Amino acid sequence: MSSTPPTPAPLETPGLARRMASFLYEGVLLFGVVVVVALFYAGLTDQRHALRGQTGLQISLFIVLGIYFVGFWTRGGQTLAMKTWHIRVVARDGSALTWPRALSRYLAAWMWFLPALVSVHRAQLKSAWPAFVALFVGALVYALLTRLHPDRQFLHDALCGTRLVTWRPPRPAKSAG
Numbered sequence: 001m002s003s004t005p006p007t008p009a010p011l012e013t014p015g016l017a018r019r020m021a022s023f024l025y026e027g028v029l030l031f032g033v034v035v036v037v038a039l040f041y042a043g044l045t046d047q048r049h050a051l052r053g054q055t056g057l058q059i060s061l062f063i064v065l066g067i068y069f070v071g072f073w074t075r076g077g078q079t080l081a082m083k084t085w086h087i088r089v090v091a092r093d094g095s096a097l098t099w100p101r102a103l104s105r106y107l108a109a110w111m112w113f114l115p116a117l118v119s120v121h122r123a124q125l126k127s128a129w130p131a132f133v134a135l136f137v138g139a140l141v142y143a144l145l146t147r148l149h150p151d152r153q154f155l156h157d158a159l160c161g162t163r164l165v166t167w168r169p170p171r172p173a174k175s176a177g
Helices: 016-045 054-074 080-084 099-112 114-122 128-148 155-160
Strands: 087-091 162-166
Touching: 016 054, 016 080, 016 087, 016 128, 054 099, 080 087, 099 114, 099 128, 099 155, 114 128, 155 162
Parallel strands: none
Antiparallel strands: 087 162
8 A cells, every 4th residue: 555645636727817807806905005005105295296206106005015915925825806716826836935936926017017107108198098098908918918828827927937826725624513
């Protein structure tokens, strides 16, 4: 009789629709975080006009969002939205993320928005609608790039050695009663 441990079930990549639903839900949750940070920043800096102190606010938001994502990803591999949609981020080998890997993933994940933001800035677009359309199209193209990866992972995950997997928490054992 062999005493080899059972092999773990393979980690399944969640479908793109589920990942995008989690992405949208994350945006809804982060809206509250952004508002709180902006209010806190405005109070600390005595900001009376939205266009003054804009760079400082953007840096503050970048740092707070980094703390949010890196913190959640290194403590369980899931943000609140990812828990809802049963998605977890892990290293390529299935292990938990380290701080450096989570930080590199956070920085690389800005590829979702950076091309569109640079385009809007270079085109000197001032209206919200063209910026929204550029961000939407950019995010859509970025999401569709998963079709080019053999495991259907996002580009930033492939570059950082991470992957998104389906993760359903184990059900608690029913007590006899």
